Amino acid sequence: MKILLVRPPRIKQAITLSDFMFSEPLGLEMIYGVLKENHNVEIFDMMIETISLKDKIKLCSPEAVGITSLCIDVNKVLDLCIEVKNEDDQIHTIVGGTQAYLNSEAFFHDAVDHIFEYTNEENLIELYERLAQGSMRSKIDGIRSKEFGYASTRKKGRYAYMLPDRSSTEKYRREYSYFGYRPAAIMEFGVGCEKACDFCLRWRIEGYEEGLIDPELTKRDMAQIKEPTIMMMDNDFFASEEKVKAFLSLIRGMGIKKNFIVYGSVKGIILYKNAIKEFVECGLKAVLVGYETFKDTELADYRKKSTIEDNYKAAGILRELGVDVWASFMAHPDWDANDFSALRRYIKSLKPQITSISPLTPFPNLPMYKKYEDRLLYNAKDYEKWSFGQVMIRPSGMSLRRYYWELLVTNLYVNIFVNKKTEMIDRYGLMNIIRIFTGSLKAFNKYISLMIKN
Numbered sequence: 015m016k017i018l019l020v021r022p023p024r025i026k027q028a029i030t031l032s033d034f035m036f037s038e039p040l041g042l043e044m045i046y047g048v049l050k051e052n053h054n055v056e057i058f059d060m061m062i063e064t065i066s067l068k069d070k071i072k073l074c075s076p077e078a079v080g081i082t083s084l085c086i087d088v089n090k091v092l093d094l095c096i097e098v099k100n101e102d103d104q105i106h107t108i109v110g111g112t113q114a115y116l117n118s119e120a121f122f123h124d125a126v127d128h129i130f131e132y133t134n135e136e137n138l139i140e141l142y143e144r145l146a147q148g149s150m151r152s153k154i155d156g157i158r159s160k161e162f163g164y165a166s167t168r169k170k171g172r173y174a175y176m177l178p179d180r181s182s183t184e185k186y187r188r189e190y191s192y193f194g195y196r197p198a199a200i201m202e203f204g205v206g207c208e209k210a211c212d213f214c215l216r217w218r219i220e221g222y223e224e225g226l227i228d229p230e231l232t233k234r235d236m237a238q239i240k241e242p243t244i245m246m247m248d249n250d251f252f253a254s255e256e257k258v259k260a261f262l263s264l265i266r267g268m269g270i271k272k273n274f275i276v277y278g279s280v281k282g283i284i285l286y287k288n289a290i291k292e293f294v295e296c297g298l299k300a301v302l303v304g305y306e307t308f309k310d311t312e313l314a315d316y317r318k319k320s321t322i323e324d325n326y327k328a329a330g331i332l333r334e335l336g337v338d339v340w341a342s343f344m345a346h347p348d349w350d351a352n353d354f355s356a357l358r359r360y361i362k363s364l365k366p367q368i369t370s371i372s373p374l375t376p377f378p379n380l381p382m383y384k385k386y387e388d389r390l391l392y393n394a395k396d397y398e399k400w401s402f403g404q405v406m407i408r409p410s411g412m413s414l415r416r417y418y419w420e421l422l423v424t425n426l427y428v429n430i431f432v433n434k435k436t437e438m439i440d441r442y443g444l445m446n447i448i449r450i451f452t453g454s455l456k457a458f459n460k461y462i463s464l465m466i467k468n
């Protein structure tokens with residue numbers, strides 16, 4: 015069977031960071047890795063491609079088109095499925111990805127034939143076999159099919175981490191980057207997150223329980239990565255000392271010398287300083303840290319498992335170890351002007367290399383959604399708005415316009431005065447810094463237009 019796997023294009027109307035955090039479509043590479051044995055598969059990355067899906071279909075005549083999805087992609091994915099059906103209604107349309115897992119109902123639409131709520135080797139092979147044979151017969155675990163009214167078998171599951179085939183995106187790979195590191199690959203070493211912060215989707219996607227991905231799979235995957243930089247997408251790379259040590263022994267054993275970027279918790283940085291020091295000697299270059307706020311009461315509300323003082327300690331440790339910090343904060347909807355200036359002072363004292371501040375987003379299905387339901391500025395179905403970059407909760411301490419102004423000023427302040435530009439130019443090169451800056455400008459422009467509108 016000829017199968018086309020598609021990543022939708024960037025959503026222009028959404029506020030995203032994907033100009034400078036832009037990774038390969040790892041999920042599609044995994045699907046490719048499994049299906050290539052028995053089918054003729056191709057990946058079409060519309061975040062890079064310039065031709066339309068319609069033209070691509072004319073060129074390669076697929077029998078099935080599979081599309082991956084994130085929260086803001088819903089309408090685009092549906093449009094693409096309609097485009098496929100308009101071209102040839104015999105082509106099977108299949109949707110998977112994070113949004114299909116978190117909210118499969120969003121894809122209950124006449125143009126969508128099958129939705130993968132969760133994906134593993136068994137259900138993947140089974141569906142495409144049945145499609146090739148021309149008969150579905152019955153429902154399949156993890157898949158909601160139009161012909162069965164999108165009903166599920168009720169068996170629960172999560173996405174399986176399978177061996178990706180990195181060669182499937184060969185022609186795109188030089189474009190994939192993470193901040194100043196380009197090209198950069200992305201992979202995962204361990205899943206889950208026992209910190210279970212209240213606002214976070216990530217542990218809900220992968221589960222509370224932490225565990226390592228099969229080390230043999232990791233080795234085979236690591237061996238195929240040619241890029242000099244790997245972004246490890248684990249929720250908390252510093253979940254335990256054993257985990258960091260297991261990774262170090264794996265890369266040392268394989269003689270891997272690369273730059274590594276990880277997401278790390280404040281707690282882990284404090285507890286496993288010595289293991290992190292060894293990791294720095296083996297290539298750790300930057301840590302993405304969620305400091306979130308400058309108020310202990312909010313950290314407790316978020317169930318964050320760290321304090322303002324812990325944030326200082328973690329920042330000090332990473333500075334001492336010479337690792338860059340890419341810090342993220344969440345603007346609380348009840349902040350007033352004094353809170354924003356306190357945040358600016360706090361960021362200045364933590365001295366991160368890069369900072370991003372996004373408004374608190376009570377994603378539908380999170381317990382927080384109920385709490386803020388009556389203050390929501392948009393509907394759950396305004397999919398493009400749920401980008402984690404747009405203000406979603408009506409502020410209580412100031413007007414919405416002023417709130418956008420404070421976000422804009424704070425982002426400008428930290429980017430111009432706090433983040434160390436000269437150090438960054440040395441590290442990432444002028445061209446990369448210009449690219450990051452242009453990406454930020456797009457977000458700034460959107461903030462300005464939202465400020466004017468409100």
Ligand code: B12
Pocket residue numbers: 021023024025029030031032035036037038039040041042044045079080081082083084085086087108109110111112113115116130132133134173174175176200214215216219247248249400401402403
């Ligand atoms: C890497 C990553 C990215 C990459 C690209 C990911 C991609 N799929 O293209 C980049 C950096 C571009 C990115 C951008 C964004 N991201 Co992001 N990202 C991640 C991250 C760190 C890992 C995702 C991943 O690769 N998982 C591993 C793969 C293997 O899983 P998977 O894609 O789900 O694939 C599996 C199955 O779903 C299935 N599958 C997937 N697609 C398909 C298709 C078919 C046909 C089939 C059959 C199966 C199938 O097969 C795979 C194997 O089991 C997660 C956090 C996390 N840890 O989950 C956030 C995350 C997914 N991102 C998130 C967000 C919000 C965004 C942005 C909106 C952020 C922003 N404001 O800029 C943008 C949107 C970009 C856009 N559309 O313009 C949210 C998602 C919320 C949601 N409900 O969707 C997450 C959970 C982070 C968070 N904030 O909590 N992201």
Ligand code: SF4
Pocket residue numbers: 207208209210211214215216217249250279304
């Ligand atoms: S530590 Fe990070 S990944 Fe884990 S639950 Fe908290 S915010 Fe989510």
